Amino acid sequence: MMQHLPILQIIVPLLGAPLAALLRGRDLAWGLALLLTGVAFLISVVLFGQQKIAGEALIYELGGWPAPIGIVYVIDAASALVLPVVSGIAFVATIAARRLVEAEIDARDHALFYAAWLLTIAGMLGQVTTGDAFNIFVFLEISSLSAYALVAMGAGRDRRALPAAFNYLILGTVGATFYVIGLGLLYMLTGTLNLMDLSERLADVESTRAVFTALAFIALGLFLKMALFPLHFWLVPAYAHAPSAVSALMAATATKVSVYVLIRLIFGVFGIEFPGLADAVGLLILTLGIAGAFVGTLAAILETDLKKLFAQSSIAQLGYMAIGIGAMSATGLAAAFIHLFNHALMKGALFLAIGAIAAQAGRASMHTIEGAGRQIPITMTAILVGGLALIGVPLTAGFISKLYLIRALLEQDFWMLAGLTFISSALALAYVWKIIEAAWLKERPEDAPVLTESPVQYVPAWLMVVATIGFGIFSAPLVEAAYAAANVFIGGTR
Amino acid sequence: MSMLAGQWNYFLVIALMMIGFYTVIARGNMVKKMVGLTIFQTSVFMLYISMGKIANGTAPILTDAAQKAYANPLPHVLILTAIVVGVATTAVGYALIIRVYESYGTIEDDELIKIIEAEEDEGADA
Amino acid sequence: MQDDPVIRVVAKVMIPTVMLFALYVQFHGDYGPGGGFQAGVIFAAAFVLNAMIFGLNRGRHVWPANLNLLAVCAGVLLYGLTGVASMLLGENYLDYDVLGATPQAGQHIGILLVEFGVGLTVASVMVALFFTFAGRMTHNRLLDRMEAQDKDAKRGAAKQAPKKRSRT
Numbered sequence: 001m002m003q004h005l006p007i008l009q010i011i012v013p014l015l016g017a018p019l020a021a022l023l024r025g026r027d028l029a030w031g032l033a034l035l036l037t038g039v040a041f042l043i044s045v046v047l048f049g050q051q052k053i054a055g056e057a058l059i060y061e062l063g064g065w066p067a068p069i070g071i072v073y074v075i076d077a078a079s080a081l082v083l084p085v086v087s088g089i090a091f092v093a094t095i096a097a098r099r100l101v102e103a104e105i106d107a108r109d110h111a112l113f114y115a116a117w118l119l120t121i122a123g124m125l126g127q128v129t130t131g132d133a134f135n136i137f138v139f140l141e142i143s144s145l146s147a148y149a150l151v152a153m154g155a156g157r158d159r160r161a162l163p164a165a166f167n168y169l170i171l172g173t174v175g176a177t178f179y180v181i182g183l184g185l186l187y188m189l190t191g192t193l194n195l196m197d198l199s200e201r202l203a204d205v206e207s208t209r210a211v212f213t214a215l216a217f218i219a220l221g222l223f224l225k226m227a228l229f230p231l232h233f234w235l236v237p238a239y240a241h242a243p244s245a246v247s248a249l250m251a252a253t254a255t256k257v258s259v260y261v262l263i264r265l266i267f268g269v270f271g272i273e274f275p276g277l278a279d280a281v282g283l284l285i286l287t288l289g290i291a292g293a294f295v296g297t298l299a300a301i302l303e304t305d306l307k308k309l310f311a312q313s314s315i316a317q318l319g320y321m322a323i324g325i326g327a328m329s330a331t332g333l334a335a336a337f338i339h340l341f342n343h344a345l346m347k348g349a350l351f352l353a354i355g356a357i358a359a360q361a362g363r364a365s366m367h368t369i370e371g372a373g374r375q376i377p378i379t380m381t382a383i384l385v386g387g388l389a390l391i392g393v394p395l396t397a398g399f400i401s402k403l404y405l406i407r408a409l410l411e412q413d414f415w416m417l418a419g420l421t422f423i424s425s426a427l428a429l430a431y432v433w434k435i436i437e438a439a440w441l442k443e444r445p446e447d448a449p450v451l452t453e454s455p456v457q458y459v460p461a462w463l464m465v466v467a468t469i470g471f472g473i474f475s476a477p478l479v480e481a482a483y484a485a486a487n488v489f490i491g492g493t494r
Numbered sequence: 495m496s497m498l499a500g501q502w503n504y505f506l507v508i509a510l511m512m513i514g515f516y517t518v519i520a521r522g523n524m525v526k527k528m529v530g531l532t533i534f535q536t537s538v539f540m541l542y543i544s545m546g547k548i549a550n551g552t553a554p555i556l557t558d559a560a561q562k563a564y565a566n567p568l569p570h571v572l573i574l575t576a577i578v579v580g581v582a583t584t585a586v587g588y589a590l591i592i593r594v595y596e597s598y599g600t601i602e603d604d605e606l607i608k609i610i611e612a613e614e615d616e617g618a619d620a
Numbered sequence: 621m622q623d624d625p626v627i628r629v630v631a632k633v634m635i636p637t638v639m640l641f642a643l644y645v646q647f648h649g650d651y652g653p654g655g656g657f658q659a660g661v662i663f664a665a666a667f668v669l670n671a672m673i674f675g676l677n678r679g680r681h682v683w684p685a686n687l688n689l690l691a692v693c694a695g696v697l698l699y700g701l702t703g704v705a706s707m708l709l710g711e712n713y714l715d716y717d718v719l720g721a722t723p724q725a726g727q728h729i730g731i732l733l734v735e736f737g738v739g740l741t742v743a744s745v746m747v748a749l750f751f752t753f754a755g756r757m758t759h760n761r762l763l764d765r766m767e768a769q770d771k772d773a774k775r776g777a778a779k780q781a782p783k784k785r786s787r788t
Contacts, residue, residue, distance in 0.1 A: 007703075007713040015700040018693030064715035134572055141579045148586050152593065159597045160613070163606050166590045170518060170527055173583050177535055180576065181511075184541050187569070555652060574657055578742075585749050592756055 005050070006060035006073040006129055009043045009083065012036050013090075014122035021115035029114040030098050036118060037091040040125065044083035048481075051080040057488075059131070067131075068197045074131035077484035078337070082128045082260045085341055089252045089348045089464075090121045096352045096460035097245040103359035104157050104243045113153060119146040120249070124257045133183050133193045133269070136261055137176060140225070143257070144172045147250060151242040157362070164237035171234040175224030182217030185210050186269075199269045207275055215274075218265055219281065226258035228285075228322055229292030232315045236299075239311040244355025247307060251314055252348035256340050259321050263333065266325070267489035278328045286326030290417060292319030293424040301430045306354045306364040309431055310347065313390055316424065317343045323421060324405055332408035333486035334479070339405065341478060342389070342397035342471060349464035350386040353379050356457040361449060366434065371444025376453040380439045382461045387432035389468050392425045396472040400479070503544040510537035522603035524594065528587045535580045542569040542576075631673045638666040646739050650728060656735040660742025667747045676754055685751065688744045695741030702733045 016036040020029040051058055057076035061067070075083075097117070105113055123143025127136050148169045154161030187193055189210055190201040205211055220231075227235040235255070239247050270277055296316030303309040317339070324336030356379055357372070358364040373380045389396035402425055409418040471478050514537055517530025546569035554567040595601050598609055646659035671679025702714070709718040716730020717723035 004707055004713065007707075011700055011703065011713070015697060015704075018696040021689065022693050061712055062714055064712045064717065134575075138575055138579070141583070145579075145582055145586055148590070152590055155593060155597065160610055162590055162594045162597055163610065166524060166587065166594060169583065169587050169590065170531060173531055174515070174518060174534070177538055180538050181541065184538065184545065184569075187542075188545050193572075553653070578657060588753070592753070 002046075002050070004060070005043050005047050006058060006075050007062065009040060009047065009087075009129060010073075010122055010126045012040050012043065013118045013125065017115045017118040017122065020118055021111055023111050027098065029111045030094070030101070033097070033114040033118055034091075034094045037087065037094045037121060040121070041084065041087040041091040044080075044087040044125075047075050048080045048084055051075050051077065052484075068192055068194045071130065071132040071135050072194065073129045074195075075129065076488050077481070078260070078264070078486075078488045079128045081337060081341065081481050081485045082257070083125060085344045086121070086124050086128060086253045086257060089344055090124075090249060092348065092460045092463050093245060093249040093252070093352065096248065096355065096457075099456055100243065100245040100355050100359050104245075105153055106156055109153065113150070116146040116149045116153075117246075117249070119143070120150060120254075124253055127257050127261055131195050133186070133195055133198060133265075135193075136264075137180055137183065140176055140179070140258075140261070143254070144176065144225075147246075147254060148172070150246040151238050151250075154242045154246070157243070158241045160237065161241035161243075164234075164241045168234045168238040171224060171231075175221045175231075178217050178221030178224065180221075182214040182219075182221065185214035185217065189214070195264065195269055199271055202270065202274075212276070215266075215270055215277075215281070219262070222258055222262040222265065223288070226255045226262060227315060227318055228288050229295050229315060229319060230288070232292065232296075232318075235315065236308055236311040239314070239351075240305060240307040244307075244351070244358050247311075248348055248351035248355055251311065251351050252344045255314065255318055256344050259318070259325075259336070259340055263325060263336065263489065267333070272328060272490050282326045282328040284326075285322050286414075286417065289319040289322030289326055290420050290424070292316060292322065293421065294319075294427075297424050297427045297431075301427070301434070303431075304366045306366070306369070306435075307351070307358065310350050310354065313428065313431065314343075314347060316428070317347070317390065319424075320401065320405055320421070323417070324408060327408045327412055327414070329408055329411060330483070330486045330490045331404065331411055333490055334482040335401065335404035335408045337482040337485045338478060339401035341482070342401045342468065345397060345464045345468045345471070346386050346389045349382055349461045349468060350390075352461040352464065353382040353386065353458065356453065356461065357451065360451055366438045368448075369435070369439050370442045370448065371439070372451055373440035375444060376451045378458045379453050379461065382458060382465045383435060383439075384432070385465050385468065387428075387435060389472070391428040391432060394472075395469065397468045397475070397478075399472055400475040404479070404482075503540070507537050507541045507544070510540065524591045524601040524603070525588075528584065528591065531587070532580070532584055535576070535583075539573045539576060539580075542573045545569055627673055631669060635666045635670055638669065639663060642666070642739075642743075646735065647732070649735055650731060656738025656740075657742055659735075660739040661746055663739065663743040664746030664750070667743075668750045671750065671754070676751070680751060680755075683747060685748075688748050688751075691740055691744035692748065695737045695739070695744065698737030698740065699734050702730060702737070706730065 013036050016032060020032050023029045023032060047058070057074050059067070060073040060075075062071045062073065065071070094117070097114075101110060101113060120143045123139045123141075123146065126139030127143065130136055130139060148165050151168060152161055152165035154165075183193070186198060186202070189205045189208070190198055192198055192201055202211065224231045239251050242250065266277065266281070272278055293316045296312050296314070296319060300309050300312035300316065303312055321336045321339050321343070324332045324334075324339060326332070327335070354364045357368060357376070361368045369380070385396065389398035392398040392402035402421070406418045406421055409415075409421065511534060514530045514532070514534030518527050518534060519530075521527055521530060546566035548563050548565055551563040551565045554564040591601055594606070598606055600606060600609070642659045642663035642665075645654040645662060646656065647654075649655035649659070667679065667683055670682060702716075702719075704713070706715045706718055707713050711718045714730070714734075716728075717726045719729045719733075720726035
């Protein structure tokens, strides 16, 4: 059974979805989702180990058809690193989902909610695993379509979820369609859709205008999907008005998977030697990344709603990942992978903690958490640590991200960009301070509802907080894995 | 002129693509946006399908007759998948539009923004 | 619409024909153009036609929503479990060779099962889409009122019609 793990990674949640839709009765669907995401997490951890021991890419031929003809699933150092992030966060978010979903979603819809939940997870895992460019599109749409439905399910509590989900749908579909247009051009030129085969055959047609057009379409489509500034407008309302559990899952994983797909397409297919990629495209991504870091951070400082605040900060953090990609070096790519990993943990922790508050109080704004530091200290401390990690305070995982990011920029003598990255990170202190001020320095208003906390609510968030601190202190294995992932694309052997 | 005659399918596809994309961006009505999105997606289907066509080629079915040139079936298969995805997207989109209309009483972007902004101002005061 | 004898008779002839054609497209997919996607949509068209002519309630009665959800899920599961079966028989996921006595027979069985799963899901999803959207409309108050007005107008017409006949 061990050789089947790459496909089991996807079909376990994928086939769980129709089963969950059929289950009736309290908590049955949740139990199934918990079980399957747990199994998926186990599988991805085992896969990570298997890949590390093998030292090369594990290839699974779907239907027994070999590579360029059939669809293959590839577990190399890069996908082996991203899989545990997605499935691990999915597992922890599912633990927390029970309380959050009960509070926010009509009981009749629970079965369908968990069906969509499992589908979106299966779609994300599929995007990471597959070695076929069109298969990426299919999984992208599986995860996106169920995500639109999940976001819209926030309408029971907050009707703004509906227009938010609609705009997300329009922009998400436009992004995916751009990706397919680019892919169509590549297929016309090369006659293949297999990612490895594509990168080999592209060498023959490298300098044609059609290839550049294809690159532009693919990159633009994925920028839209990963919410890179200035294509990020769908993200904030979608995350802010979605049910809390969905916000946590999506904020921590959805855009990260798109970042991974962008890396896989740009470096794995076009390759660092592709004419114009290292300078023109790199410069574009760097510029957008640094602009996104500032715009996101400044917008976050102005927000008063906590979900919106951290959604804005996601724009900034995605900007940092883009900076790592735009540096076009092995260190930069490793920094992008490290930040992808760490940011998933931080945002997961933050959105789960905020979700616990929002599920009780109806919303989570600066007003809601006034003086809450004494009423729900454990939850608020989770938010505080998550916030500090976003800034990049030493001993948190965020510090390691920023360290390698700045190192990558200095390696290429981008002094000014390194300075800007540092300044924008320090600016994040402003919004974290706003939370500290509201939660600990203000008195709880007399008329404010009493907030409570119980282990069910804060344990999932704290699991991720502990991981954030753990990877901040013992960062060596993560850094090693990230460099191995980067070497898949630059400077190493596949 | 020969370029136009030989590659008319691409010109058609791009015209359709721009019509659809423009509608998505420029229209404030949600239904019109969905229509634009459908046209946009359809143009991509046509791009793929027209690329599989070979002049004088037959349908890609094995027969006993002597092997002739036949159309590439792979783009058709890909687009079959993409059409299904498109149908699902359209269905989800219209379902959302119906819910928006039931909840807000309008499907015009600018009116919706006004309502949402008004609500958010109230929410901030409370 | 169910009052019009022409439409009713044509529908009663067409619906089984459409279903039969869907089954042909479904199971001939091994040898010629066809397959689960196309067949599913054609099959669903029969249900949609039925509901359009004889009314939503009767359409729902033929194919209840719970059964439909079951069919949606069963189709996906049939597809997935076919793959799992080939995995349990020692080959890769969705490798049909091991499903039959010879690899060729196995491929036949595999594609038949998978396409049937696809057809089942596509048909029931299309039916679900139709009933969900159409059912939503009848819940809408505005449309309910319009329907009521329509009925009033029809009753009025029905009352007047016999009178006319008696006069001539």
